[in-house]
Amino acid sequence: MKWEIVIGLEVHAQLSTSSKIFSGASTAFGAEANTQACAVDLALPGVLPVLNRGAVERAIKFGLAVGAHIAPRSVFSRKNYFYPDLPKGYQISQFDLPIIGQGALTICVPETTTEKAYEKLVRLTRAHLEEDAGKSLHEDFRGMTGIDLNRAGTPLLEIVSEPDMRSATEAVIYAKMLHTLVRWIGICDGNMQEGSLRFDANVSVRRPGAELGARREIKNLNSFRFLQQAIEYEAQWQIDTLEAGGKVQQATVLFDSDKCETRAMRSKEDAHDYRYFPDPDLLPVAIDADWIERVRKTLPELPLAKRARYVADLDLSAYDADTLTSSREMADLFEATLSEVPGEAKLCANWLMGDVSASLNREDRDVAHCPISPQQLGGVLKRIVDGTISNFAAKEVFKTLWSEGGDPDVIIEEKGLKQISDVGTLEAMIDKIIADNAAQVAEYRSGKEKVFGFFVGLAMKASKGSANPAQMQEILKRKLSNQK
Amino acid sequence: MSLSIGDVYKIARLARLGMTEQEAEEAHTQLLSIFSLIAEMQAVDTTGILPMSHAQDLTQRLREDVVTEKDQRELFQSTTSHIKNGLYLVPQVIE
Numbered sequence: 001m002k003w004e005i006v007i008g009l010e011v012h013a014q015l016s017t018s019s020k021i022f023s024g025a026s027t028a029f030g031a032e033a034n035t036q037a038c039a040v041d042l043a044l045p046g047v048l049p050v051l052n053r054g055a056v057e058r059a060i061k062f063g064l065a066v067g068a069h070i071a072p073r074s075v076f077s078r079k080n081y082f083y084p085d086l087p088k089g090y091q092i093s094q095f096d097l098p099i100i101g102q103g104a105l106t107i108c109v110p111e112t113t114t115e116k117a118y119e120k121l122v123r124l125t126r127a128h129l130e131e132d133a134g135k136s137l138h139e140d141f142r143g144m145t146g147i148d149l150n151r152a153g154t155p156l157l158e159i160v161s162e163p164d165m166r167s168a169t170e171a172v173i174y175a176k177m178l179h180t181l182v183r184w185i186g187i188c189d190g191n192m193q194e195g196s197l198r199f200d201a202n203v204s205v206r207r208p209g210a211e212l213g214a215r216r217e218i219k220n221l222n223s224f225r226f227l228q229q230a231i232e233y234e235a236q237w238q239i240d241t242l243e244a245g246g247k248v249q250q251a252t253v254l255f256d257s258d259k260c261e262t263r264a265m266r267s268k269e270d271a272h273d274y275r276y277f278p279d280p281d282l283l284p285v286a287i288d289a290d291w292i293e294r295v296r297k298t299l300p301e302l303p304l305a306k307r308a309r310y311v312a313d314l315d316l317s318a319y320d321a322d323t324l325t326s327s328r329e330m331a332d333l334f335e336a337t338l339s340e341v342p343g344e345a346k347l348c349a350n351w352l353m354g355d356v357s358a359s360l361n362r363e364d365r366d367v368a369h370c371p372i373s374p375q376q377l378g379g380v381l382k383r384i385v386d387g388t389i390s391n392f393a394a395k396e397v398f399k400t401l402w403s404e405g406g407d408p409d410v411i412i413e414e415k416g417l418k419q420i421s422d423v424g425t426l427e428a429m430i431d432k433i434i435a436d437n438a439a440q441v442a443e444y445r446s447g448k449e450k451v452f453g454f455f456v457g458l459a460m461k462a463s464k465g466s467a468n469p470a471q472m473q474e475i476l477k478r479k480l481s482n483q484k
Numbered sequence: 485m486s487l488s489i490g491d492v493y494k495i496a497r498l499a500r501l502g503m504t505e506q507e508a509e510e511a512h513t514q515l516l517s518i519f520s521l522i523a524e525m526q527a528v529d530t531t532g533i534l535p536m537s538h539a540q541d542l543t544q545r546l547r548e549d550v551v552t553e554k555d556q557r558e559l560f561q562s563t564t565s566h567i568k569n570g571l572y573l574v575p576q577v578i579e
Contacts, residue, residue, distance in 0.1 A: 017549045018549055018550065018551050019547075019549055019550060019551045019552070019553075023553060024547070024550065024551055024552030024553045025551070025553040026551045026553070032570055033569065033570035033571050034557050034560075034561070034570050034571065034572065035555040035557050035570070036553075036555070037557070037560075038553040038556065039556075039560070042560060044560075050545070050546075050547040051544050051545075051546050051547060052546070052547055052549050053546035053547060053548055053549060054548075054549025055549070056546065073543075075537040075538075080498065080499070082500050083577060084572070084574040084577060085577075097537070136577055137571060138576070138577075141568065141571075141573060141576075143575075143576050144566075144573040144574065144575065144576055145573070145574050145575070145576045145577045146568060146569070146571030146572070146573055147571055147572040147573070147574055148570075148571055149572070273498055275498060278537040278538065280538065280539070282538075282544055283538050283540065283542050283543055283544040283545075284537050284538060284543055284544060285543065285544045286543035286544070
């Protein structure tokens with residue numbers, strides 16, 4: 001009998017504010033330990049938190065992007081927590097009145113060898129603002145732990161989903177969509193290496209149709225790969241346990257990426273008793289309709305809407321549309337290039353997903369740092385469309401633009417890459433090739449048609465790639481099959 | 485609502501408070517009288533009344549997102565000798 005895996009995710013996104021959520025200390029990553037931990041972050045006596053408008057605004061932006069209810073009044077609560085990485089003895093978070101209510105995100109699961117592609121709605125329970133904790137370093141201190149409070153007080157948006165995902169793959173796709181979305185709307189830099197986006201996965205298994213099983217929460221996963229591995233391992237562990245007649249107990253577990261396994265972390269039964277209560281240091285947060293409307297006007301077209309428009313209006317495949325909307329920079333580059341060669345969406349898509357992406361990957365650059373401007377790329381594509389250069393020659397122009405920059409038309413001129421469509425010139429060139437390669441000509445004429453490729457190669461080389469390929473092949477065929 | 489002596493110990497443990505038997509007994513008596521006051525208040529019909537989350541009927545003022553703090557590490561760390569490489573040292577925390 002089959003098992004069904006049930007997954008809900010809690011995603012912590014560090015908001016891209018300059019200063020912390022309740023203090024004026026910097027949130028910049030990588031500073032020397034404790035140089036960005038001010039009196040508020042250190043919880044010195046007498047300090048008071050003051051809420052950062054930028055953090056609230058980013059939360060509103062997110063709420064709008066997932067079609068969620070934005071609370072006109074939300075409240076900060078204290079979550080009691082006794083670790084030195086938050087010296088107050090509590091974390092300021094939100095509990096029963098979060099800033100963002102229910103929303104939803106549609107995920108697109110691509111085709112696999114066994115399953116067709118499908119779309120699925122993942123419901124969001126809520127999203128709330130809270131402060132991040134500092135970092136504990138356990139190495140080199142002989143029985144002591146070193147505490148760096150630079151990260152303490154960095155604003156986090158915790159995005160909580162319903163248990164709507166049914167496989168590790170779905171969970172990873174949902175996580176990736178959130179990753180794209182938060183960067184798209186500019187509320188989080190999405191830098192996984194720096195911990196800007198972290199995942200907790202709630203995993204349980206059940207027989208299809210049965211009630212939810214006991215869940216275990218895997219804490220603090222910081223990459224998509226670990227998210228996938230941890231869920232797969234955990235689900236299999238639960239299935240094995242149940243099939244062997246055991247029981248799964250609700251617990252918090254950690255994923256050991258070296259051993260690729262999960263193991264229980266907090267065993268005390270009262271570990272989840274955080275005794276939340278409203279923080280008397282902070283008043284309720286009021287958000288009026290005007291503010292929400294002002295934020296709504298700053299929202300760009302969202303990835304899913306763009307994706308749908310690319311398929312419907314530009315006639316691109318779902319795969320192309322997905323790739324082009326994988327980041328806002330990519331979509332912007334695509335649209336700017338397309339505006340140079342209107343009506344050539346497929347050609348633009350092919351070049352961006354082909355030569356441009358390959359070159360970016362080779363040099364480990366991201367799209368934002370593409371050395372070729374949309375005007376330059378558009379300029380090359382224009383010349384393919386109007387027949388001035390062949391696709392082959394275009395790659396040559398592209399290479400030059402990539403490494404040296406410049407104007408495509410000037411490069412075409414200087415390198416003599418204009419397509420030769422003049423029949424007389426092509427015929428003379430091909431006559432010479434035929435005369436110089438009598439042995440191969442004989443082979444071809446005796447029925448070895450494979451040799452044709454050899455002649456095409458020679459002709460392209462002789463024309464420096466500037467021969468109109470269709471025309472050149474037509475002439476070659478005619479001349480080769482002509483008995484003298 | 486009744487509160488057992490066991491509950492008192494549990495609350496103390498959650499708040500990281502050590503308590504002698506006598507202290508726990510005293511806290512138990514005090515908490516019981518607080519709970520009876522709460523029970524009295526809970527008997528009031530509050531249907532349709534928005535729960536209060538702050539004693540003042542005001543809303544939160546917001547701060548502009550600007551860095552206003554300078555690095556004062558040296559000053560803050562002058563209060564302790566438990567520092568190394570700019571880190572605060574605490575008894576080992578192992579989860």
